[in-house]
Amino acid sequence: MCAPSSSLREGLSGPDRLDLRAELLPFANLLRRHSLRRPVCYTRCGGCGQIKAVGRSRDVEPRGLSEPKVVAGEIRDHPGESQPDKLEQGRVPPISRRAALLGAVSAATLWTAADRASCAPIDLANPALDVLKQEIRKAVTLAKAPGVLRLVFHDGFTFNPSTQTGGPNGSIIFELDRPESEGLKRALRPLEKVKATLGDNVSWADLIVVAGAEAVAMTGGPVIPVRLGRRDQGAADPEDQMPPETLDAATLKSFFHSRNYSTQEMIALSGAHTLGGKGFGDPTTFDNSYYKILLNKPWETDTAMTKMIGLKTDRALPDDEECRKWVITYAEDQNRFFLDFASAYEKLVTQGVTWKS
CATH class of the missing domain: 1.10.520.10 (Peroxidase; domain 1)
Structure with missing residues (x-):
């Protein structure tokens, strides 16, 4: 309760x-x-x-x-x-x-x-x-x-x-x-x-x-x-x-686990890469495009532009069975991604904090 x-x-x-x-x-x-x-x-x-x-x-x-x-x-x-x-109405002095x-x-x-x-x-x-x-x-x-x-x-x-x-x-x-x-x-x-x-x-x-x-x-x-x-x-x-940007999925999971993050939390936090110039959709829109693009693996096509999409750590995720499960979940359900990202973000910004007395 x-x-x-x-x-x-x-x-x-x-x-x-x-x-x-x-x-x-x-x-x-x-x-x-x-x-x-x-x-x-x-x-x-x-x-x-x-x-x-x-x-x-x-x-x-x-x-x-x-x-x-x-x-x-x-x-x-x-x-x-x-x-x-509800704040009361009033004039600003x-x-x-x-x-x-x-x-x-x-x-x-x-x-x-x-x-x-x-x-x-x-x-x-x-x-x-x-x-x-x-x-x-x-x-x-x-x-x-x-x-x-x-x-x-x-x-x-x-x-x-x-x-x-x-x-x-x-x-x-x-x-x-x-x-x-x-x-x-x-x-x-x-x-x-x-x-x-x-x-x-x-x-x-x-x-x-x-x-x-x-x-x-x-x-x-x-x-x-x-x-x-x-x-x-x-x-x-x-x-x-x-974590280095060159890790494979198994080593990346081990790194996150050593920092008290589950694989699910790792995948949720990785969704932050939907922002910026890494090639995962609109660089100024926070959504679940990151996961959809991971599943499509555009870097496997033979063009110079698509080969630049994502980091090695990003590309490794859909090839790992445990990681792929959560990539699919978030690709299909943006609200679930938002909820899990918010929870993982809160953990990120409270672990190891020294609070003011």
């Missing part, structure tokens, strides 16, 4: 609760004025910790980068899930933009304390998270989204359970000259603008993780709940922690 989730507000009553609402209402209204939508597609159960599809909505084409496509999902009654509170941004981000301590105490769904009225997303959407274009998502993998996948080193700790900013980080300097530039605006109110680790989730959402993928509170390491992680 899954226990009901809790939020910080449930622990407040009377004048304290009214004072908190009064303090945060200006920031909530400011965010509404900037047309930030909060589509609820997936959420984390407060008891079992699983990510669930909790809303059903027809696909909505984005009106720009500030409004991601809403991914349809089945409504599921599940103890422990919560819905966001006179306030400078920088004061609003820094004030809202500083208010994160009011909201993330409850999140760190349990596996409750992220409070979608969290002003710090909303402001961070807003700044990311202004800085990251569709063309930059693939590189931003790649940053998450190079920062988070370095976690080594045997040595308890690595993980999503912002260390990637010190590792940009490594061979495996080629191209990531360009991907980091838009996030440097966000960091310059918000300063120490957001860690590099949180910024990269949230930016990756936003990159997925703005390109048509699932809306992934993200928890704030990661602490930056302030130095580079050990070298040679990323």
Whole structure:
């Protein structure tokens, strides 16, 4: 049985609760004025910790980068899930933009304390998270989204359970000259603008993780709940922690298993290659084209262009029986891919984290 989730507000009553609402209402209204939508597609159960599809909505084409496509999902009654509170209507008091941004981000301590105490769904009225997303959407274009998502993998996948080193700790900013980080300097530039605006109110680790989730959402993928509170390491992680691009399927599976990922999670995370210039469909659309193209094996045709599609690790997947099973599953069911990718992404960005106290 899954226990009901809790939020910080449930622990407040009377004048304290009214004072908190009064303090945060200006920031909530400011965010509404900037047309930030909060589509609820997936959420984390407060008891079992699983990510669930909790809303059903027809696909909505984005009106720009500030409004991601809403991914349809089945409504599921599940103890422990919560819905966001409706924000009250009100006028926005006179306030400078920088004061609003820094004030809202500083208010994160009011909201993330409850999140760190349990596996409750992220409070979608969290002003710090909303402001961070807003700044990311202004800085990251569709063309930059693939590189931003790649940053998450190079920062988070370095976690080594045997040595308890690595993980999503912002260390990637010190590792940009490594061979495996080629191209990531360009991907980091838009996030440097966000960091310059918000300063120490957001860690590099949180910024990269949230930016990756936003990159997925703005390109048509699932809306992934993200928890704030990661602490930056302030130095580079050990070298040679990323899997080489030349591994065969068996060696690649062994590498992922050593990092606490199942074969299914490996295949789900590999779907991130649907973004970018690797030849798996539209480079700025997050969908299941990656798996469909893997099954077609276009690199086997005798043309120079098709021979450039994918990495060796990609091409090895459909030839492995265990991997092929999941490639077929995701090629036939995009919603299943979205659910499994969201779950694996959450694991990627929480394994090895040092949380702020």
